[in-house]
Structures are given as structure tokens and as C-alpha cells.
């Protein structure tokens with residue numbers, strides 16, 4: 183049994199490691215085989231990022247020399263189990279809707295005494311510089327993983343939660359920027375793809391939104407790091423040639439609210455792993 187698992191792990195890793203350099207002479211891996219290999223949790227380096235995130239979460243930092251262990255993600259201070267599955271949600275103490283990552287910023291400011299600018303100075307690892315995950319990326323992975331196996335179920339009771347959904351939906355369908363793209367331009371049709379990437383129809387297909395959202399945050403093989411939803415929103419804004427999306431901004435949270443509401447009911451399978 184054990185032997186079998188190790189064998190599969192080695193095989194999947196070998197597939198992943200050789201894929202970017204596949205030449206004509208080497209054995210070809212089909213796109214389907216590649217996707218199947220990405221399902222193998224034993225070979226998912228994202229699991230190590232969960233451990234790094236836990237260490238970061240429990241590290242004292244900032245002028246207040248505090249850890250984040252008392253951070254309230256909506257289920258009470260320090261309660262992580264199931265919290266991510268119910269984000270974004272309204273928070274009384276900030277009087278706004280927050281997603282996982284904006285909430286991490288809030289806690290680093292409030293509990294650790296850092297400024298927002300300090301926290302946001304470097305949020306994403308740069309894959310071109312071979313960087314490993316930043317502290318906030320790893321912590322997002324750690325907190326999210328405590329909801330593995332639970333259905334996505336963000337609340338929709340508070341007026342501000344309903345507002346965030348509406349704003350997110352409007353942003354999703356509104357064309358803007360120099361290319362006149364909306365999110366729906368690329369993610370509004372069934373079976374649309376760019377090269378080999380399936381784009382997903384988040385406009386009308388609950389199924390597509392669910393399939394996508396249940397594996398975020400995700401280990402991104404081609405980047406060698408875990409990527410979060412804030413980074414995905416930032417990247418798609420860049421693809422639309424829009425100005426940089428501010429980390430944890432109301433617009434980013436609104437888009438994540440829309441996607442999460444569309445994906446309601448999907449069971450989280452974390453950490454995800456994508457090409």
C-alpha cells in the first residue's frame with residue numbers, strides 16, 4: 183500500500199518535472215494524462231506550503247510582536263476550521279465584506295500593528311525570479327486548507343454581502359479598458375479555450391464556477407508556487423490591460439464574492455494543483 187503510494191508519487195512528479203522540457207525524442211504525455219497527474223495530492227507541493235503558512239501564521243511580527251492566532255475569519259477569534267468556506271463575508275469590525283486575503287491584511291494591521299502599505303509591499307512571489315511563496319500567500323493557503331472537504335457556502339444575508347455580489351456581477355459583465363474586455367468576454371461561453379486552457383463559463387454555468395473555485399488556492403506548476411484568488415484576479419486584470427488591481431480592494435472582493443456565490447455547494451479540494 184505504502185509502496186504503491188510512493189510509486190505513484192514518484193511517477194506523477196516525474197511527469198510534472200519533465201513536462202516543460204518535453205521534446206520530440208521523449209515520451210509524450212497527453213493533456214488528459216497531464217491533468218490526471220495534477221489530481222494526485224501526494225505529489226502536490228502545495229501541501230508543503232500549508233506547513234510554511236502555519237509557521238508564518240504563528241510567527242510573531244510587527245510593532246505589537248504578535249502572531250495571527252487570534253485573527254477572526256468570521257467564526258470567532260482563532261477559529262480556522264470551516265472559515266474559508268464561508269468567505270467572503272461581512273465583518274462588523276471593519277464594516278465591510280472581506281475575502282480571505284483582505285482579512286489577513288486586516289489582522290496583520292490590527293493584531294501585529296503593521297501598516298497596510300507594509301503588508302501590501304510584496305504580496306505575490308515572482309516566478310520569473312524563482313521566488314518561493316510570500317508569507318501572506320502561504321498563510322492564505324494554510325487558512326484555506328482548514329476548510330478542505332467542506333462545501334463553499336459564503337453567507338448572503340447582510341445588505342453589504344448582497345451589495346458585494348451585485349457589484350461583482352456588474353464588474354464581471356461590464357466591458358472596460360483599452361481592449362474593451364469584460365470578464366464575460368473570456369469567461370462567458372461554454373467550452374471556450376485559449377490554447378489548451380479551458381476558460382470556464384462563470385457567467386451562467388454554476389458547474390464551471392464550482393469546478394474552478396473548489397481548487398483555489400492552487401499550486402501552479404508552471405510558477406512553482408501556490409497562487410491565490412487575489413493573484414488570479416490581478417492576473418486577469420493584467421490580461422485585460424487594466425490598471426493593477428489593488429490587493430484586497432473592494433472591487434477584487436466583489437469579484438471573488440460573485441465567483442464564490444456562483445460556486446456555492448462545491449466541496450473544497452485543497453490544495454488545488456493547476457498547470
Ligand code: HEC
Nearest residue numbers: 354363364365367368369376379394414418419421422437
Ligand atoms: C482575455 C481573456 C480573459 C479575460 C478578459 C479574463 N480572463 Fe480570467 N482567465 C483567462 C485565462 C487565459 C485563464 C487561465 C489561465 C491559465 O490557466 O494560465 C483565466 C483564469 C481565470 C480563473 C481561474 C480558472 C481556473 O481554472 O482556476 C478565474 C477564476 C478567472 N480567470 C476569473 C476572471 C475574472 C473575474 C475576470 C474579470 C475581472 C477575468 N477572469 C477576465 C483569460 C481571461
